Amino acid sequence: MLQLNYIRENLPAAIAGLEKKHFKDASRVVNQAIDLDNQRKDIQSRLDSTLAQANGLAREIGGLMKSGQKEEAEKLKAQTAELKELSKELEAALKKAEETLQEVMVTLPNLPHASVPEGRTPEENEETEKGGTVPVLGEGALPHWELIKKYDIIDFDLGNKVTGAGFPFYKGKGAKIQRALINFFLNEADKAGYLEVQPPVVINAASGFGTGQLPDKEGQMYHATADDLYLIPTAEVPITNMYRDVILNENDLPVKHAGYTPCFRREAGSWGAHVRGLNRLHQFDKVEIVQITTPENSYAALEEMLGHVRGLLEKLSLPYRILRLCGGDMSFTSALTFDFEVFSAAQERWLEVSSVSNFETYQANRLKLRYKVDGKSQLLHTLNGSALALPRILAAILENNQTPEGIIVPEVLRPYCGFDIIN
Known part of the structure; x- marks a missing residue:
């Protein structure tokens, strides 16, 4: 399987290599893979941020409970529940994004070496x-x-x-x-x-x-x-x-x-x-x-x-x-x-x-x-x-x-x- 980082860094050469292998719609499929990876990264970033907020609130709730501020702690617990639900949604979206990206990447053939001659038959x-x-x-x-x-x-x-x-x-x-x-x-x-x-x-x-x-x-x-x-x-x-x-x-x-x-x-x-x-x-x-x-x-x-x-x-x-x-x-x-x-x-x-x-x-x-x-x-x-x-x-x-x-x-x-x- 091709490495997406290599494709990003060598986009024109990657597309030209796929075209030499007569891979159909090389430019469209490669750019689709890059777009899907961008979506995956965005979901991962939002998930990481959500989990970090939830962890921060959990620590804050623990401190409030220790100091006897139960009412304030209960308010934060409601926010934590919302963040947990959001994180589940983001985890499902991340899994879907990763699977879709994988489905596209496995359709891409290997890139030919520079010495491979042009030709179809x-x-x-x-x-x-x-x-x-x-x-x-x-x-x-x-x-x-x-x-x-x-x-x-x-x-x-x-x-x-x-x-x-x-x-x-x-x-x-x-x-x-x-x-x-x-x-x-x-x-x-x-x-x-x-x-x-x-x-x-x-x-x-x-x-x-x-x-x-x-x-x-x-x-x-x-x-x-x-x-x-x-x-x-x-x-x-x-x-x-x-x-x-x-x-x-x-x-x-x-x-x-x-x-x-x-x-x-x-x-x-x-x-x-x-x-x-x-x-x-x-x-x-x-x-x-x-x-x-x-x-x-x-x-x-x-x-x-x-x-x-x-x-x-x-x-x-x-x-x-x-x-x-x-x-x-x-x-x-x-x-x-x-x-x-x-x-x-x-x-x-x-x-x-x-x-x-x-x-x-x-x-x-x-x-x-x-x-x-x-x-x-x-x-x-x-x-x-x-x-x-x-x-x-x-x-x-x-x-x-x-x-x-x-x-x-x-x-x-x-x-x-x-x-x-x-x-």
């Missing part, structure tokens, strides 16, 4: 880097949704029978290469200094609010209504919420965690050939990396995380590119996001496999996640990234490494899965 994202070699496939090369049938390693029909579309079964070597990828990603994160955690895959509403998934404007989260719990869209949510309402010591920073979880997304409104097979699922596996650090170190941490994801793709010998997302294609909570895409040779297109983002203080303000500096509490910066999401990685591995003899397993994965070819 994915086509306007900025390519910053490209690596690896795109393989040249032989005649008759198949997309992954045909390969998985040929080698009987993933079953979408069975998943549809048991659950529904977008919940596949992985079988045999398909299941083993999934497990190999997870273990490889976790081991690489461990080498990079990330402490592994295995978090819950359901969260409460407070956790969803803390990292910005709630309110769920897009309706993408699965909600277990009986218990008011949500299936996580990413391990970022429970891992970052480990530090909700926490004040860290500076010598505890940076916090670095990695975690594997299944992830759940309704993907409402997704259809068409571009989401076929593993390209878009309702349940998928992912290893997530999370950092919490000081504001002055967060962009160095972002570069470190980008290097980590780049290294994974290079070790898997997958051709990749990195995109700096434009204002219109960024998430609600992000200040700066880089997407990694791998090239799928059989589909002849790029597939997103990771987003690495710096949220600056946006999540920390919602989480009340702080650290002490010279005895004062200050908000920290939070970052996270996919390292990596499995479905499209697996799709690219299957397609890019297909041969007439079978699918060659990347060398780095062979010690993890125990075979070097799927045939």
Whole structure:
């Protein structure tokens, strides 16, 4: 959540940042928030004054009673009763003002970093880097949704029978290469200094609010209504919420965690050939990396995380590119996001496999996640990234490494899965 004091002090820049993210009626909503905060402050001031008068009269009444001036004391008691009634009204008005202000503030997305390019659509994202070699496939090369049938390693029909579309079964070597990828990603994160955690895959509403998934404007989260719990869209949510309402010591920073979880997304409104097979699922596996650090170190941490994801793709010998997302294609909570895409040779297109983002203080303000500096509490910066999401990685591995003899397993994965070819 944005800090209102920052908006007040940087009003033109704040409005311009919201407009870069294509937030509708930015100027009107920001000024509404400022007006509501002014009303809140006025009510708070009147409440404080009323309570101070009531406390003063209470002391005065006590003195009168001690000196035997009961009649004068009774007159003041009537005034005290009126002040108490007024204070109740002001307390109710203050609560209402605070709730209304909060409702407006949570509609404001994070402000984009200065380096975020203008633009509204994915086509306007900025390519910053490209690596690896795109393989040249032989005649008759198949997309992954045909390969998985040929080698009987993933079953979408069975998943549809048991659950529904977008919940596949992985079988045999398909299941083993999934497990190999997870273990490889976790081991690489461990080498990079990330402490592994295995978090819950359901969260409460407070956790969803803390990292910005709630309110769920897009309706993408699965909600277990009986218990008011949500299936996580990413391990970022429970891992970052480990530090909700926490004040860290500076010598505890940076916090670095990695975690594997299944992830759940309704993907409402997704259809068409571009989401076929593993390209878009309702349940998928992912290893997530999370950092919490000081504001002055967060962009160095972002570069470190980008290097980590780049290294994974290079070790898997997958051709990749990195995109700096434009204002219109960024998430609600992000200040700066880089997407990694791998090239799928059989589909002849790029597939997103990771987003690495710096949220600056946006999540920390919602989480009340702080650290002490010279005895004062200050908000920290939070970052996270996919390292990596499995479905499209697996799709690219299957397609890019297909041969007439079978699918060659990347060398780095062979010690993890125990075979070097799927045939």
